[in-house]
Amino acid sequence: MTLTILPILTLAITLLSVLIGLGFIRSLHIVKSLTPTEPVDSEKPLIDVIVPARNEQADVGTAVRSILAQQRVDVRITVINDHSTDQTGSIVDTIAANDSRVHVIHDPPLLDGWFGKANAMQHAFQTTNRPYVVFADADVVHSPCCFITAIDHMRQEQCDFLSLFPKVQLVSFWENAIVPHLMVFGLVTFLNRALDDPKSGHAVAAGAFMLTRRNVLDEIGGLACVRNEALDDVMLARNIKANGFVTKIALAPQLLSVRLFKSNRDAFWGFSKNILGAVSHIAFAFPAIVVPLFVYWLPISVLLVGIVRQDGWWIICGISAYVSQAAILVLASRLAEMHPLKSLAFPFSAIPIGCCFARAIYHHFISDGVVWRGRVIRRSGD
Known part of the structure; x- marks a missing residue:
């Protein structure tokens, strides 16, 4: 029996x-998949790009340079070296010394009750003033048309917050064994029609790329609403939506890519933070x-x-x-x-x-x- x-x-x-x-x-039909927007002559949107970085020496240089290579936008990058114990700080200092569009903040004091990433982003946000703000992870590589495609999509959708889901690169054994199923399950869980319902508190974001307007963040008090949230990206989107703004997420495998974990060990323990x-x-x-x-x-x-x-x-x-x-x-x-x-x-x-x-x-x-x-x-x- x-x-x-x-x-x-x-x-x-x-x-x-x-x-x-x-x-x-079904989820793939709920959210749009973006393709690159071809560059044309137009007024360049002014964007502050905030890049929190902790022990990202393997990727931060490539990531920042991919932001500097963006077309049809005027970017100013603030990298927060969040108490790194590797060469992250010296790498971004070298880039900043050769390009005035890059500013580096080293080792911001950790505010009481704040998690590290939100704390770093808040410190950087308080030093910026441009109308558009992008939060980008320090290991994400962007195509040259990524930012302008996102701006165009935000304008077309008339939304106040837009997050892009990247192409995920899998190399090691544990990356390949773990990530695909968890990624599919996560998207099925988070991507549903309630995303477009203004009466629903449901919203979602991917920390790899989050674009919003400065006035939106000013109205919700910056990053304080996610100061001790492990899922800071998702909770930021939900707090923005709860304040009456329109949030969107799009799949963008042609616009940006990321290797989430850099080794078997990283992949094995990598979901501890958000699981x-x-x-x-x-x-x-x-x-x-x-x-x-x-x-x-x-x-x-x-x-x-x-x-x-x-x-x-x-x-x-x-x-x-x-x-x-x-x-x-x-x-x-x-x-x-x-x-x-x-x-x-x-x-x-x-x-x-x-x-x-x-x-x-x-x-x-x-x-x-x-x-x-x-x-x-x-x-x-x-």
């Missing part, structure tokens, strides 16, 4: 995977530690038992679940460049996902905060 239910549970996992896939396809945002209450984080093990390894177990027992029904159930889960990778390829063989090892992602939940739970209760880039940041301040 106990064993006979396992193939049925496996078929339920198959159905769940199909529903997630259909939900992702609690996937559950509505901390109590749900405890079962979430083991749910991935069940979802990913039950189909494989059923398949192997079916092979040993030479039971075609078990074999079919196991194969159907794994194939339906693997099909999600095809959908993820719309927004990610992945290594197919490494990505097919996605069942192993249950290990780091469980570890990230456990680590996040520990720091939630013991440190009252999150750990990110070698620094534990407490909600009540460092």
